[in-house]
Amino acid sequence: MEKMTIDGVEIQLSQPDEVPMRWVGREELVTQVLAAWMVLGEDDLPLNPRLVGKPGVGKTTLAYYAGRLLGKPVYLFQATMDTRPEDLILTPVISDEKKIKYMASSIVSAMVKGGIAIIDEGNRMSEKSWASLAPLMDRRRYVESVVAGIKIKAHPGFRLCTTMNDDASTFELPEYIHSRLQPRIFIDFPERDEELMILRDNLPYADRGILEYVVDFLQAAHGAGEPYSVRDGINIASYALKRLACNGGGASPGEQDRKLGPYMKEAASMILDSTAAEYFGMLMDEENGKP
Amino acid sequence: MESHNFSWKNIRFVPVVHNRMEFAVEVRRQFEEFRPDGVAVEFPPTLKDQVLRAVKRLPLLSVVYYQEGDGTLAYLVIEPTDGQVEALRLALEKDIPVHFIDRDTEGYPANRYSLPDPYAVTRIGHYAYCEAYFRIFKDRDPPPKDRLREKSMAFHLQRLSREGRRTLFVCGLTHFPGVLKMLREPQAEVIGRRSREGVGLAHLHRESSREVLTEMPFLAAEYERFRSRKDASSIDRIRIQGLLIEQARERHLRKNREELNPAQLKLLYTFARKYALLTGHLAPDFYQLVVAARGCADDEFAYEVWDKGNEYPWQTDQPDLPVIRLRGEDLFLDQKRIRFHRRLRTLRRRLVPLPGKKRPRERVPGEWKKAFQGLYICSYPPEDVLVEGYGRHLQKRALEIKSEENSRIVPFTCSMFEGIDIRQTVREWLKGDIYVREAMPFRGKVGSVVVIFDPDLPDKEGKEAFPWRVTWLGEHEQESDMAFYSTPAGEVMDGPGISRCQYGGFMLTYPPLRVYDIWKDSFFDMARNKPERLLMAAIDYSLEKHVVYVAPDPPSGRCRSLAAKLGKKIVYMPIGSFSPVTLKKIRVFHVLEGHHVRRYAGHFIPTP
Numbered sequence: 054m055e056k057m058t059i060d061g062v063e064i065q066l067s068q069p070d071e072v073p074m075r076w077v078g079r080e081e082l083v084t085q086v087l088a089a090w091m092v093l094g095e096d097d098l099p100l101n102p103r104l105v106g107k108p109g110v111g112k113t114t115l116a117y118y119a120g121r122l123l124g125k126p127v128y129l130f131q132a133t134m135d136t137r138p139e140d141l142i143l144t145p146v147i148s149d150e151k152k153i154k155y156m157a158s159s160i161v162s163a164m165v166k167g168g169i170a171i172i173d174e175g176n177r178m179s180e181k182s183w184a185s186l187a188p189l190m191d192r193r194r195y196v197e198s199v200v201a202g203i204k205i206k207a208h209p210g211f212r213l214c215t216t217m218n219d220d221a222s223t224f225e226l227p228e229y230i231h232s233r234l235q236p237r238i239f240i241d242f243p244e245r246d247e248e249l250m251i252l253r254d255n256l257p258y259a260d261r262g263i264l265e266y267v268v269d270f271l272q273a274a275h276g277a278g279e280p281y282s283v284r285d286g287i288n289i290a291s292y293a294l295k296r297l298a299c300n301g302g303g304a305s306p307g308e309q310d311r312k313l314g315p316y317m318k319e320a321a322s323m324i325l326d327s328t329a330a331e332y333f334g335m336l337m338d339e340e341n342g343k344p
Numbered sequence: 345m346e347s348h349n350f351s352w353k354n355i356r357f358v359p360v361v362h363n364r365m366e367f368a369v370e371v372r373r374q375f376e377e378f379r380p381d382g383v384a385v386e387f388p389p390t391l392k393d394q395v396l397r398a399v400k401r402l403p404l405l406s407v408v409y410y411q412e413g414d415g416t417l418a419y420l421v422i423e424p425t426d427g428q429v430e431a432l433r434l435a436l437e438k439d440i441p442v443h444f445i446d447r448d449t450e451g452y453p454a455n456r457y458s459l460p461d462p463y464a465v466t467r468i469g470h471y472a473y474c475e476a477y478f479r480i481f482k483d484r485d486p487p488p489k490d491r492l493r494e495k496s497m498a499f500h501l502q503r504l505s506r507e508g509r510r511t512l513f514v515c516g517l518t519h520f521p522g523v524l525k526m527l528r529e530p531q532a533e534v535i536g537r538r539s540r541e542g543v544g545l546a547h548l549h550r551e552s553s554r555e556v557l558t559e560m561p562f563l564a565a566e567y568e569r570f571r572s573r574k575d576a577s578s579i580d581r582i583r584i585q586g587l588l589i590e591q592a593r594e595r596h597l598r599k600n601r602e603e604l605n606p607a608q609l610k611l612l613y614t615f616a617r618k619y620a621l622l623t624g625h626l627a628p629d630f631y632q633l634v635v636a637a638r639g640c641a642d643d644e645f646a647y648e649v650w651d652k653g654n655e656y657p658w659q660t661d662q663p664d665l666p667v668i669r670l671r672g673e674d675l676f677l678d679q680k681r682i683r684f685h686r687r688l689r690t691l692r693r694r695l696v697p698l699p700g701k702k703r704p705r706e707r708v709p710g711e712w713k714k715a716f717q718g719l720y721i722c723s724y725p726p727e728d729v730l731v732e733g734y735g736r737h738l739q740k741r742a743l744e745i746k747s748e749e750n751s752r753i754v755p756f757t758c759s760m761f762e763g764i765d766i767r768q769t770v771r772e773w774l775k776g777d778i779y780v781r782e783a784m785p786f787r788g789k790v791g792s793v794v795v796i797f798d799p800d801l802p803d804k805e806g807k808e809a810f811p812w813r814v815t816w817l818g819e820h821e822q823e824s825d826m827a828f829y830s831t832p833a834g835e836v837m838d839g840p841g842i843s844r845c846q847y848g849g850f851m852l853t854y855p856p857l858r859v860y861d862i863w864k865d866s867f868f869d870m871a872r873n874k875p876e877r878l879l880m881a882a883i884d885y886s887l888e889k890h891v892v893y894v895a896p897d898p899p900s901g902r903c904r905s906l907a908a909k910l911g912k913k914i915v916y917m918p919i920g921s922f923s924p925v926t927l928k929k930i931r932v933f934h935v936l937e938g939h940h941v942r943r944y945a946g947h948f949i950p951t952p
Contacts, residue, residue, distance in 0.1 A: 085635060088619040100615065102639075145770050153773065180921070200770050225923035232607065236615045236639025 057157075057165055060203040064143060064155045066162040069126030076111065076118035077254045078247035085238050086119040090212045101190050101233060103175070104216045106240035109282025111251075112216035113173050115240060120169035125210065127169045128159035132178040132215075138185035142205070143198040155201050160213075164189070164196070167210030175215035175234070176226065183230045189213065190233035242275040248283055255287045256294070263290055266317060270333055285324055289333075292320040348471035349374065350520070352527050353505045356380065356512050359474045359520035360427030363558035364462040365567050367427040369579060370470045371514055372571070375434045380512040383435040384504060385428040386497065386519065388448035390540035391420065396442070397545050398422040399432045403568045403658040405548040405557075407668050410540055412450045419668075421548065425559045425567050431514040433571075443511070445500035447493045448537040459517065461625040463581055474517060482521045494519050496534040498526035546668035550659045560630040561656035562588050568658070581627050592637070592648040599836055600644050601798075601809060601846050602928075612640040642928065712837035716937060721833060723816065724842075724934040724945055728823060734930050735824065735852040739790040742892045742915040750784035790915065791888030796849035796875045796895035797919070797931055800829065810848025813863040813874070818856025825859040827851045827881055829874045833935040839948030841937035847930075849895075851878040853885040870902070879903045883912050890915050894922065 055066040076083060089102040104112040113129070120127035130141070139145075143155045163170035172178070189196050194207040215234060226234075243251060248271055252264045267286040274281040293316040300312070314334075322330035350357035356378045360367035375383075387395055391408055398406035399422060408420040422429055435442045465473050486494060497515065501523070504511045515523060553561055563584050570579040589612065597603050604612075616636035620628040628636065630653055638646035753765045761782040768779035800810045815827040828850035833843045853859060862868055862881040871877035879899055882891050883906055891907065893899050893916045907914050919927070934949055936942060 081635075084622050085619060085639070088622045089615060089639075091618040091622060093618065093621075100611070139767065145766070153770065200767060225926055227921045228924050229920070231924055235611050236636065237642075238639060239643075 062201045062203050064157045066157050067159050070129045074114045074117045076115050077251045083119050099212050101213045103234040103237045105219050105237050107219050107280050109284030110240045112240055116171045116214050125168045128163040130159040130172050132172050132174050134177050136178045136182050138182050139200055141185055142196050143201050145200050164207040164211050167208035169212045172215040176217040245272050251283050256290055259290055288324045289320040293317045354510050355501050355505055358514045359517040361462050361517055363423045363426045365425040365559055366462045366465040368425050368430040371427040371430045378512055381509040382441040382511050383431045384443040384445050384511050384513040386446045386515040387444045388446045389444040390448045392444045394543050394545045405553055407546050407548050410543040421556055425564050428514045445497050447496035447534055449489050463627040477517055478521055486522050492534050494522035494526055497523050499531040499533050547665040549667050549669040552669050553656050553659055560653045562653045565656050588653055592652045596645045596648045604641055608640050612636050712840050716834040718833050720938045721935050722939055727933045735793045738793050738892050742790050747786045750786055752782055753779050754782055756780045788889040790890040791886030792853040792882035793892045794851045794878050794882045798848045799875050800848045815861040823856055824852040824854040825856050827862045841941040842945055842948050843935045845935055846932055849875055849878055851882045883907045894919050
């Protein structure tokens, strides 16, 4: 584990994240994130974009992908309701020799290494926790660890962004935090062709017909204002394909097609709800020419 | 001013990027400088009559259309910001001959050349811009169809030159090197179509103008104004974008009572500029501007920018020609979608050139406003639920704050209470003690809730932004009584009998059916302003000890002493400590003209 000494205090850094997340389609959203992080001169500061959208639209994937495009180490921090200010900065732990060791959070590790910090689901974190990051998000560009009694300055290459769900199940962030988390980049549900591309990328082994069913379902759901996302679509298709592999692996293509319908319906019911399953059934009946 | 130009004998070349304003401006400048005897343009003679008719109709927008041999419909939108169109307009104004010298070509491929941002012309000049292009592409081998077109144009230019006319030739930048090369040798006339049947002219529908114009309609309109002013010397894209933002900002303030602060504006321009730079442009395009507006303010403001940016005031609804509706796909335009998640209605609209999904509109502007009487008014129930829920949330927050104030950190003795306080324990590590957090119970409950978004103190002339004062009684036992001041009903309409209003402040008190109209109740006449009156009413009607007061400023001493007299306590929470997003959602509400409107209001108001 990498160590670093700041103002005489030794801190242990965490490792960047290496995850197989790939953003497909909608390049303009990637450009928007990169534009927010862009710095035009010595006096310029990067912005701290807030990626907002319904669950499952790919907010974290977008942030991670954009970070990787810059060729920097990317650190993901999962925010929760229990996240306390010190969790975001330095956490004191007791070592074997009964001494205090300071563990740097992903955010501080990104700060000192000049990486990208992504605070995932930032709206779940309380105002108190966000307040400890306030100086990091303005001209000061540092955080203060009360437990270690030090100030940690951010590397010029450091970039920050947060993802937030567009729902009511979250803490309320006051104006002074909101104004620092700008701009807001809104991630909407993808268009049909983009949704199909995403599904194909995530399920390369799936038959195109199955993906078409799922996309039809998702597009109808988006149109009706239902919150079902492409992530749900991937899960439905993936589960149905696994069921088919277990119980119809050796069957003829026609037989497989016949079995797939009920499996899709079952998957929709388990992953979403009975209404979704019913709609899936209707969609497949329609496709098969049943009244 | 620029001294360089492109000439061949008595022909002056003005290469342009089609439909871009900076090049139209350059055409004007060179026309003035050169004072030609005639103008030649890169349009085929087969379209001459209709193109000239369309140019004469400007600023009304027209489309020249015809059918190709394979049945494909071809459309040519005549835009005021096009260099060729500008040249034709100038020629018609000066009454000099115009020459249409291109070859009529069918099945022409949709070429997409990547060119530097035309805005560069305003900084480095037209000559340097074209020179740079010429340097790179002078040896380009054009496709066969382009070669024939360029040959044809070169032939006609040689003919015009022989006739001794000083001709201003406006052509596309991509053809400029080819034509120049062809001029070195004598050219023969290229065989091609000399006439075309069925070329028509139509008026472009207002809705389509926002979709198919290359430049945003607001910019095209500003260009129109620029060219009609005798004293105007320059026009700048970025300045026009600033004007657009300023006008959208004013409209946003008028319609939504929200003012963009300087920090938001600075952020908007910074983000838009960086976004443009990353896409290889010097100035943001309309799409980028709207995205930046949304990113730095909200969907409402972005919508105003989009709506204002789509304004082209001359597009009449009763034209003298058949009307044509075009979509971006018809012209093979590259489009992006944007969806506005507005409080009044979710729209799915595209941006430049982005079409929009239909939303209910008035048949005649002002129709809904005129019909709104405001005699039998009621609220919109989903919004009642929302505001009621927010009131409960505020009561809970007040309790949390009070409880937190009551907690203390003590050394661990016999109980862990609420758990170890790690900060204090580490701070006192050398002593070896462990510290725990003890929460003391909070006594008393929270009753009435007051939220003040804007104190709305009258200005010197006594004008108020939120003059409408109402007291509403709960409709059932789950609903509180409410008193509020807001923008007047009937001012902004979202549908027939549906008026959109905005709270300046409100008070909720439970249980319902107890409150006499607080705005008329003389007991509260000691209040000096609307927030004080609401708070005094909240104190008086609260059945519990604590009254929540959320406002930009703390409660006045007068209110505090009234609370003390009545044995109540005001729990003040600054409004800045609440999410601006949630506050915006709460603040807007709808007033319906009668209960029957509730049946269809959902079509016009999205679920809050």
